[in-house]
Amino acid sequence: MTDTLNPSVDDFAAMLEDSFSATSPLEGTVVKGKIIGIENDLAIVDVGLKTEGRVAMREFQTPGEELKLGVGDEVEVFLERIENAMGEAVLSRDKARREEAWVRLEGSLEANERVDGVIFGRVKGGFTVDLGGAVAFLPGSQVDVRPIRDVTPLMNITQPFQILKMDKRRGNIVVSRRAILEESRAEQRAELVQNLAEGQTVEGVVKNITDYGAFVDLGGIDGLLHVTDISWKRVNHPSDVLTVGETRQVQIIKINPETQRISLGMKQLESDPWEGVGEEFPVGKRVEGQVTNITDYGAFVELREGIEGLVHVSEMSWTKKNVHPGKILSTTETITVEVLDVDPSRRRISLGLKQTQDNPWESFSEKFPRDTEIEGEVKNITEFGLFIGLDGDVDGMVHLSDLDWSRSGEEALADYNKGDMVKAVVLDVDLEKERISLGIKQLTPDPMESATGLRRGGTVTCEVTGVQEGGLEVKIADSDLDAFIRRGDLARDRSEQRPERFAVGEKVDARVTQLDKANRKVTLSIKALEIAEEKAAVEQYGSSDSGASLGDILGAALNKAQDDE
Numbered sequence: 001m002t003d004t005l006n007p008s009v010d011d012f013a014a015m016l017e018d019s020f021s022a023t024s025p026l027e028g029t030v031v032k033g034k035i036i037g038i039e040n041d042l043a044i045v046d047v048g049l050k051t052e053g054r055v056a057m058r059e060f061q062t063p064g065e066e067l068k069l070g071v072g073d074e075v076e077v078f079l080e081r082i083e084n085a086m087g088e089a090v091l092s093r094d095k096a097r098r099e100e101a102w103v104r105l106e107g108s109l110e111a112n113e114r115v116d117g118v119i120f121g122r123v124k125g126g127f128t129v130d131l132g133g134a135v136a137f138l139p140g141s142q143v144d145v146r147p148i149r150d151v152t153p154l155m156n157i158t159q160p161f162q163i164l165k166m167d168k169r170r171g172n173i174v175v176s177r178r179a180i181l182e183e184s185r186a187e188q189r190a191e192l193v194q195n196l197a198e199g200q201t202v203e204g205v206v207k208n209i210t211d212y213g214a215f216v217d218l219g220g221i222d223g224l225l226h227v228t229d230i231s232w233k234r235v236n237h238p239s240d241v242l243t244v245g246e247t248r249q250v251q252i253i254k255i256n257p258e259t260q261r262i263s264l265g266m267k268q269l270e271s272d273p274w275e276g277v278g279e280e281f282p283v284g285k286r287v288e289g290q291v292t293n294i295t296d297y298g299a300f301v302e303l304r305e306g307i308e309g310l311v312h313v314s315e316m317s318w319t320k321k322n323v324h325p326g327k328i329l330s331t332t333e334t335i336t337v338e339v340l341d342v343d344p345s346r347r348r349i350s351l352g353l354k355q356t357q358d359n360p361w362e363s364f365s366e367k368f369p370r371d372t373e374i375e376g377e378v379k380n381i382t383e384f385g386l387f388i389g390l391d392g393d394v395d396g397m398v399h400l401s402d403l404d405w406s407r408s409g410e411e412a413l414a415d416y417n418k419g420d421m422v423k424a425v426v427l428d429v430d431l432e433k434e435r436i437s438l439g440i441k442q443l444t445p446d447p448m449e450s451a452t453g454l455r456r457g458g459t460v461t462c463e464v465t466g467v468q469e470g471g472l473e474v475k476i477a478d479s480d481l482d483a484f485i486r487r488g489d490l491a492r493d494r495s496e497q498r499p500e501r502f503a504v505g506e507k508v509d510a511r512v513t514q515l516d517k518a519n520r521k522v523t524l525s526i527k528a529l530e531i532a533e534e535k536a537a538v539e540q541y542g543s544s545d546s547g548a549s550l551g552d553i554l555g556a557a558l559n560k561a562q563d564d565e
Helices: 009-020 093-110 178-194 360-367 409-413 526-541 550-564
Strands: 029-039 042-046 053-056 074-081 090-092 115-123 126-130 135-139 158-167 172-176 201-209 213-217 222-226 247-256 261-265 286-295 298-304 307-312 334-343 348-352 373-382 385-390 394-399 421-430 435-439 459-468 471-476 482-486 507-516 521-525
Touching: 093 115, 093 158, 115 135, 135 158, 158 178, 172 178, 222 247, 307 334, 360 394, 360 421, 373 394, 385 409, 385 421, 394 421, 459 482, 471 507, 482 521, 507 526, 521 526
Parallel strands: 135 172, 222 261, 307 348, 394 435
Antiparallel strands: 029 042, 029 074, 042 053, 074 090, 115 126, 115 158, 126 135, 158 172, 201 213, 201 247, 213 222, 247 261, 286 298, 286 334, 298 307, 334 348, 373 385, 373 421, 385 394, 421 435, 459 471, 459 507, 471 482, 507 521
8 A cells, every 4th residue: 555645756746747737717818928049950948937938930820921030029829738747848839829810710700701821732532721820721712713723823913802601610611712712803803894795896806616606804893695696697617717815896685684694796797688578589489509418308599699498308209208418409509599588688599400300290180181001110119009110200109999899909019029110000199198099900900890680690611620518619701701690599499409419610600689889799699590580481471370380480481582592
């Protein structure tokens, strides 16, 4: 056990340290002192206490300024401790400057005042700035109004900054140099704008060129010269007319007092070429012009200086419908066009190229009137017909329904191949819709019109082409018409309604019971013919009421028919 009346060496040292750490009202404050000596880059400072303190000379150095400090100079330092274990006061000039700076900077932030500082170092994302003792962060985006590649000329010089944010607890200060520049620039811009007026002609220097126009320096303030206001002529790109650094006369078109944006124009200094354009280029007039630009939707043609019209792709060719304008026309080419429409208020002229050429559908119609037989190559086969190439680089279409009289369109279509030469008949030419209708089946007479006896109630002779359980397949004589006689129509007598009684190739007579020309359907019946013949025989040779049997009557009719032969 340690004897409390005789403390050890360690206990004595602890008690000594505790005596040194006794809190004084001056500790933790900024006090004034005098330099009484300088030794080995250390300033010996007397702050009026029983001991002096030592402060590194570098702490008195201000970035960007030469250190001027000597014996006898009064300085302010931060008193951290009155006496340490070495018997010296613990002093700090850095902390004194920092305390002073924070108080001053908080006041500047509250009053929204500028503060002076010096950029002295680089850090990630920006720079460090000394604000008279407090170190602030300057983000790279806040250095200037435009990105700066080399910041070296801005370092180690005193310049104004705007405080954006302060957090004393964390010791963070964020400043901006850009805000100062923008403010002064806005003041300068406002002063310059007051001396400008809409309609005024001024000189400016082309500062920058973009795809949509050029920025012109009017002596400290920029105005935008839009590409559409450079010339009355079409300008593909501002660099085709302007170069950076050249001086140009421009007119002030508009000044926005709120945003202080200035719109400029060059073409406004010249007379408007669109005045009287309606009388110069009336609808229907044919004129020569030079192709100046080709787009996906058409070509622009200059009719004279400053006047352009558009030939829409649909007005370029009668026959080339889905072709890029660049495959029909080329820039700088001189062509003849027809004026289709003029709209001076919108500064638009619609032109037509195909109108200066013969309409191939009109020419075809005159050369090949309806019912004319023509010949052409099968250009394309679709699900609804054939397209045939004709004179004048036009196509005619044969619809499925006009391929064959007796077969379906789908069946007939299988007979044709692309590249085949075929003959057809002109059915119709629609000039408005630019369509030519052709027919192949019309090359031969309609079998429904030419077949002998083919009328409802008429009698036709048929050849059996097939024997089915449900009836007979037959072909009507002197035609390509096929028909089907149902089992129930093979005979009047039910016992005779047997298809196997007939043979392929056998000729039979039948009565036409139904004729649908629209759907090309013929219904035949042997039974109906027998009933009709029996009725006629009864009317001619007597009736059952006369005492004669039906067999006698039919026998008499048969005998008469043989005698007539």
